[in-house]
Amino acid sequence: MKIHLTLALCSFAFLSKLYAQKPETQLNGFGHLQFTYDRSDENQAYFSIGEHDFFVTSKLRKNISFLGEYVFRFGTSSYLPSIERSLLKFNYKGNHSIIAGKIHTPVNYWNDVYHHGRLFFPTIDRPLSFSYLIPLHTLGIQMQGQNLGELNFGYDVVLGNGISSTDVIQGDQNFSFTAAMHMKPIDNLRIGMSYYHDFLSSNVSGGHSGHSNAPTHYTGPLYKGAVEYHLGCLSLAYFGNKVEFLSEATYNASITDTLGRADNAAGFVYTGFRIADKHVPYLIADYIHVADNDLHTYPFSLGKIGIGYKYEFNHLLNLKAQIEYQEQIHNHSGHVAHDKLSVKLQLAYGF
Numbered sequence: 001m002k003i004h005l006t007l008a009l010c011s012f013a014f015l016s017k018l019y020a021q022k023p024e025t026q027l028n029g030f031g032h033l034q035f036t037y038d039r040s041d042e043n044q045a046y047f048s049i050g051e052h053d054f055f056v057t058s059k060l061r062k063n064i065s066f067l068g069e070y071v072f073r074f075g076t077s078s079y080l081p082s083i084e085r086s087l088l089k090f091n092y093k094g095n096h097s098i099i100a101g102k103i104h105t106p107v108n109y110w111n112d113v114y115h116h117g118r119l120f121f122p123t124i125d126r127p128l129s130f131s132y133l134i135p136l137h138t139l140g141i142q143m144q145g146q147n148l149g150e151l152n153f154g155y156d157v158v159l160g161n162g163i164s165s166t167d168v169i170q171g172d173q174n175f176s177f178t179a180a181m182h183m184k185p186i187d188n189l190r191i192g193m194s195y196y197h198d199f200l201s202s203n204v205s206g207g208h209s210g211h212s213n214a215p216t217h218y219t220g221p222l223y224k225g226a227v228e229y230h231l232g233c234l235s236l237a238y239f240g241n242k243v244e245f246l247s248e249a250t251y252n253a254s255i256t257d258t259l260g261r262a263d264n265a266a267g268f269v270y271t272g273f274r275i276a277d278k279h280v281p282y283l284i285a286d287y288i289h290v291a292d293n294d295l296h297t298y299p300f301s302l303g304k305i306g307i308g309y310k311y312e313f314n315h316l317l318n319l320k321a322q323i324e325y326q327e328q329i330h331n332h333s334g335h336v337a338h339d340k341l342s343v344k345l346q347l348a349y350g351f
Contacts, residue, residue: 023058023066031117040338053071066089068087069086087142098142107134110235123282128268133252141158158178162200191235217300245272248268264290266289316349318347323341324344
């Protein structure tokens with residue numbers, strides 16, 4: 001009888017301890033619906049269902065946490081799932097942490113702060129550079145520090161798979177390297193800068209790099225050789241009670257033995273004015289230029305200006321309306337210009 005009682009007490013103590021260590025898990029979801037009207041050489045008008053993002057956070061232990069982001073998006077003919085982020089974070093001392101897994105490459109404010117839920121975007125779309133120059137994801141190891149000292153200094157150092165890798169394999173032994181720093185000297189203001197380097201032994205881009213070496217604007221022969229990829233970014237963000245401002249500046253050097261160094265650049269500016277908490281009219285300007293001798297992204301220039309309005313019903317629902325004019329120049333095809341006027345409506349929500 002005593003043995004049974006002792007075993008029962010031990011079992012109860014073990015289960016109580018196990019329950020006490022149960023992860024604190026939260027699951028959130030984000031999605032959006034959109035209407036688009038494009039007036040160009042081929043006029044189009046259509047409704048669409050955008051990315052649906054399932055966001056998981058879990059506190060595994062006092063100083064160990066997990067973050068996962070799983071997205072369903074439309075592929076070539078159907079909706080496909082993807083793992084956008086999956087990481088473990090170990091807070092080993094103060095505000096210093098080690099992160100392992102798939103992360104958003106911390107090269108600028110947008111990629112470091114926003115996830116795939118359009119609910120939190122200040123505009124309807126990402127900056128143009130995200131489709132061509134920015135390495136969106138990295139799978140590897142990250143050293144991070146946050147809110148250090150009076151200036152709220154932060155740093156990120158990342159070693160991981162490069163642009164040519166997939167989520168499961170890298171075809172060579174060349175790793176990408178990211179070093180980034182930022183500071184928040186006053187409330188609502190963040191200033192940051194970063195450097196990214198990768199060496200592609202063959203000019204191939206993985207599915208989650210954010211850009212492809214065969215974009216739709218290029219129809220010529222594809223370059224198969226090695227590419228050395230340098231990227232520098234500057235960010236200035238201020239989101240106050242009345243005024244919102246975000247500026248992203250990007251410089252890229254793409255170096256090949258065939259045509260040497262190509263100097264590419266992109267810039268994005270957003271300015272919003274918050275009225276009575278719920279109303280945010282805004283302006284955007286966006287530009288990217290890829291040099292004539294670039295063999296990774298391939299030469300072209302693209303510019304966009306726009307005016308928009310956001311109405312926030314609450315923290316889980318907002319409506320954005322945006323009118324934008326876009327002009328694209330295909331440098332490789334004799335400087336042929338294509339312009340497009342677009343009207344977009346987007347209902348973004350969380351659940």
